[in-house]
């Protein structure tokens with residue numbers, strides 16, 4: 001038996017905490033049928049992140065577009081801060097209340113992954129970050145992991161089905177298995193070069209049997225210009241000073257004229273490692289840090305009932321608007337009555353919580369994954385890690 005729900009189950013509202021089903025039953029029994037406005041907001045971020053990337057929007061829309069409700073949302077890929085509503089749903093509570101669990105699940109996990117990918121990419125700057133974390137999560141959600149890693153800023157993903165979803169080719173190097181079975185790194189690298197189509201970049205894994213700098217020179221001598229990079233996946237027990245190992249490899253390659261051969265790092269890499277190694281390393285394979293990123297803890301809260309502002313303790317009632325200055329990126333949350341103004345920097349404010357669906361109609365075109373990623377990268381220029 002497969003231990004995952006089908007999309008049909010999700011659409012039918014079956015992925016819901018039972019207390020929402022009971023609430024619905026009670027409200028129906030008592031003849032209470034109210035219109036509410038509910039907002040989705042994160043009050044704190046994991047690991048003290050100063051910002052997060054909103055993701056999971058496309059799947060939320062897939063659930064919401066068939067419900068008789070009005071939805072305002074931030075566009076997928078928008079960088080947001082705590083206490084900024086990212087989504088607001090208006091409609092009969094009985095029509096959407098039971099989807100709270102599902103909608104939260106869709107944005108909490110996706111946003112966590114996209115945010116960690118964005119943090120890694122921000123740390124790496126122009127250097128490449130590839131999502132290698134498929135093996136750390138349930139296989140049925142790998143395309144989701146890969147998509148959100150990519151829209152958050154990863155340059156590529158390793159699993160074909162995930163790559164298909166973002167309309168890219170999968171990216172990979174070579175596993176230790178190939179080298180162990182062939183018994184020799186140079187032999188394995190040569191075989192890769194002979195068999196695999198030329199458009200695939202040649203990246204030789206150099207930590208299997210020998211010292212990295214010796215093996216780097218061995219494969220460089222054999223493949224020369226055809227070698228795109230050497231990958232160091234050095235086990236933790238052998239790392240010592242990993243930065244020094246990399247510097248040595250770089251030095252030895254440069255000294256012999258192999259300046260074009262890049263250093264590709266993998267093996268438990270996170271955004272802090274990227275910051276530390278980025279002067280020497282050229283590309284990173286990031287696994288667990290992205291695929292198992294902490295989730296963004298959004299909550300859904302009712303903020304208005306039959307047109308009257310109301311909220312639980314600790315939350316602000318009433319519908320809100322979110323304005324962002326196009327110039328300085330300053331963002332403010334206002335009551336629904338406020339209008340966009342000139343920012344103190346002189347820039348123009350734009351509303352970023354925008355109408356998305358209305359009673360079964362989609363009001364925004366859903367961008368391609370590559371467009372969402374471009375939007376994220378553009379915003380990353382305006383923030384600090």
Ligand SMILES: [Zn+2]
Pocket residue numbers: 325326327328329330343344345346347
């Ligand atoms: Zn401004």
